[in-house]
Amino acid sequence: MAVRDYIRQRFFPHLWCPGCGHGIVMNGLIRAIDHMAIPKNDIVMVSGIGCSSRITGYVDVHTLHTLHGRALAFAAGVKLSRPELRVIVPMGDGDALSIGGNHFIHAARRNMDITAIVMNNRIYGMTGGQFSPLSGSGTQASTAPFGNIDPAFDVVSLAKAAGAGFVARSTTYHVTEMIDLLKQAISHRGFSVVEILSQCPTYFGKHNGMESAVDMMENFRKNTKSLGKIPEGYSEDKVLRGVFVNENRPEYCQEYERIIASAMKGET
């Protein structure tokens, strides 16, 4: 199918600013779904609140636009109640890891077959440019007029430590890689996390001297490196891209089927 066949054109134009990276992520996600030929009726997309979370309105699958930070909790209810559905949860960085931080680590620990996409633009865009737990110290934001002293999470390390079965990172510059990682994440049986660095020229860029979306994407190219291309003794301080974890762990819904089987036999 063409990308437009996955779009609810009735609801366009979308609300993202010119230069925003989130449209690139949506496009990549649709292409990943299309390559995998997953029927639209089999997909439930659940999101929280923020710029990123508006994806759900535009994509023609079953969509649930929920509360700030809570998307993964709603998604758990959808998935466990109907495990045959594919559940994809696009989130922003503040949504996923600040207000939703607890739900995020527990979703990773539980290892339910859900794909979480963290669209990391390092800022709260919807509310006008406040720093997020992924902005990092030294950045500027409307709520850090004298510079940010809040250190950032590393999404990959956090997801890994919390027990996610699949953890990957890409950027809006590396679109073909992003599509490939999203396909792997959606295919993975267990909780999968894909962090996608996305540009917000309107707020993060404006506050941090990068008002051009093109420059911001160029920085993704310059400042990141693919895991597969790291030579022996590599010591540069670049953000790494690729698959960091890919392990099969017991998946929650499958485990629960075992519980049902023993409960029905009257075992305790």
Next chain:
Amino acid sequence: MTESLAFMQGNEVCVEAALYAGLDFFAGYPITPSTEIAEHLARRLPSIGGKYIQMEDEIASVCAIVGASLTGHKVMTATSGPGFSLMQEGLGFAVMAEIPMVLVNVQRGGPSTGLPTGPAQGDVMQARWGTHGDHAMIVLTASGHQDLFSVTVEAFNLAETYRTPVILLLDEVVGHMRERVMIPEKNQIPVIDRLRTSVKAGVDYHPYLPREDGRLPMSDFGGEHRYNVTGLYHDMWGFPSTNPKVVHGLIRHLTDKIRHHAMEISRVKEYHLEDARTVMISYGSSARSALHVVNHRRARGERIGLLELQTLWPFPYSLVAEKCENARLIVVVEMNLGQMLLQVKRAVRHPDRVMLANRVDGVLITPSDIQSILRLIQGKGV
């Protein structure tokens, strides 16, 4: 399922009734005094092929049941004071997105951590107004196990009928008390299932366009109709809208669908009200003590009666006014500082005749407490 006699705790009665009503998905988080609901369901649900999940907190619990309701399941969560506070955000989402679900709050003493093991009825107003914004809410309660069974089934029926969350507001005494209960046969109490759309695949389905009777047939997530569900004001497709006409239409629909059916939703029990000059109004475990007092005084010839509320919200204003029409004295018995008292005063013709008999020290209000208060009010000394 045949009728069977049981002797069990209120929390367990709630579980059995929920299963009778078709519950097949529960998400929760342990909290006294509601924990037994989760414990029983953790065992009972998988044995009938249903699902139980213990979430990371109460916020996640209410969110998870909303997700499961959308795939077509009958869902419930259970909590107490602090957890109820945490659930308010998700509860509001369910109001806005019109999600059928049942939320049990086995009340403890508050505010804050309060009295985890002590009875209180201090969440009456929070149940009505805890989530932000104008909204309607259905809140039910019961004072004994046989009623608790039917009220719990009714909670599910109302949730499905009106596409709304329903709160079952129990208290610690009812939750933990053990007494006999007759578990009815299948079909003895009507069970209402979800109204699903008859719109065929490929035809434009409007998930949020009410029918003429105000009802909204649903389509399960994973089914033929793909639509959007949001906590924002939304149009008939479920797509966010700030159009003043759409916003006004939706808030009116959300409140009217309950308000216009207040009489059908109202459940009360009447004891000796026909000629009562003193009317007591109570609910939950307080009503047990009030009934004891009524029976005792009736035996001595006093014209006293009890109106027991099982529907707390929408509050049955006109019914209360009617039942209190000939009363010289109206006594509201409750374990809070007068939350229902205010409603009764609003309802009756002579608000100055409405008095409060209460207890707020973490101990059940007893018949002798009520007797003392009545003697004082009636000028008979203590």
